Amino acid sequence: MAPDQPYVVAHTAVSVEGSTVGFHPDVSRFYELAATWAEDATLTGADTILTQEPALEAAPGPGPLTEGPLLAVVDGRGRVSRWDGLRDAGRWSGVLALHSRATPPRPADRNVPELVAGDERVDLAAVLATLREDHGVETVRVDSGGQLTGALLHAGLLDEVSLLVHPCLAGADGDRFWYGTAPPPGGGLYQLANEALGDGLVWLRYLVKR
Numbered sequence: 001m002a003p004d005q006p007y008v009v010a011h012t013a014v015s016v017e018g019s020t021v022g023f024h025p026d027v028s029r030f031y032e033l034a035a036t037w038a039e040d041a042t043l044t045g046a047d048t049i050l051t052q053e054p055a056l057e058a059a060p061g062p063g064p065l066t067e068g069p070l071l072a073v074v075d076g077r078g079r080v081s082r083w084d085g086l087r088d089a090g091r092w093s094g095v096l097a098l099h100s101r102a103t104p105p106r107p108a109d110r111n112v113p114e115l116v117a118g119d120e121r122v123d124l125a126a127v128l129a130t131l132r133e134d135h136g137v138e139t140v141r142v143d144s145g146g147q148l149t150g151a152l153l154h155a156g157l158l159d160e161v162s163l164l165v166h167p168c169l170a171g172a173d174g175d176r177f178w179y180g181t182a183p184p185p186g187g188g189l190y191q192l193a194n195e196a197l198g199d200g201l202v203w204l205r206y207l208v209k210r
Contacts, residue, residue: 005128009037009160010142010149012178015170018163020145020178022170026201030164033203039069039141041131042092045148046075053082061088070135072096072115074148076122078104083112096135098122124155150180158208161189167200 011034013025064087071092073080076099080086087095099106100118117126131137142149142158152158163178189206196202 004132005125005157006040006132006137006140007159008043008128008140008142008152008157009039009162010144010152010158010178011037011162011164012144012146012149013164013166014178015166015168015174017169017174018177018179019170019174021176022173023166023168025166026164026199029197029201033162033164034141037139037141039139040137041070041072041135041140042143043072043074043127043140043148044143045145046073046077046079047147048143048145049073049075049080049082049086053080053085056082056085056089059085059089061085062090063088064093065090066093068093069141070094070096070131070137072098072127072131072140074098074122074124074127076100076103076118078106083110087112098127124152124157128157146176146178146180148180149178150182150184153179153184153208154182156210160192161204161206161208163204165202165204 012020013030014020015023069092071086075097083095095112097112097114099114099116100120100122101116102120115130117123188209192205192207194204
């Protein structure tokens, strides 16, 4: 982990070929394992949040979870709108919108804290440093379908890869991978754990070599 940044782990449910789609993940087991890191902040992208917005509309909102992590959403194009639903979902203590200086203007009455970092794109290194310095974040769990994880890998900002491998092949429907659409950077990994969990599930954990 960099001295001025939190520990960053990407925890992802995948098929055997590494796809994040095209199969039915064991969601309860996935989030049971996610509690391993007791993250201070959950870092996710706008695409991941937008897929959840319909469910947020229908779900009751118990309000912020006082002891929960902060939800930080990379939203460079300003597409996320259901910030109140995210805040009140009962999973996070609060929400933080991550923008760049090129993000389109937001409504003046929008009630969500913002962090603006970067010119054309959100500067992830600056975001992580600010999360640690201003919010006391020591551990970040990345919740991503792949693009954000890939960006962190390419920027040298990812400390750990955690894969919950499901006993299936996604086949033709498996067109998204845990590292995004671009090939991941080359390099070695240090194995932390390799655990068979039953029902064909295997949990793999690796440290990313700097």
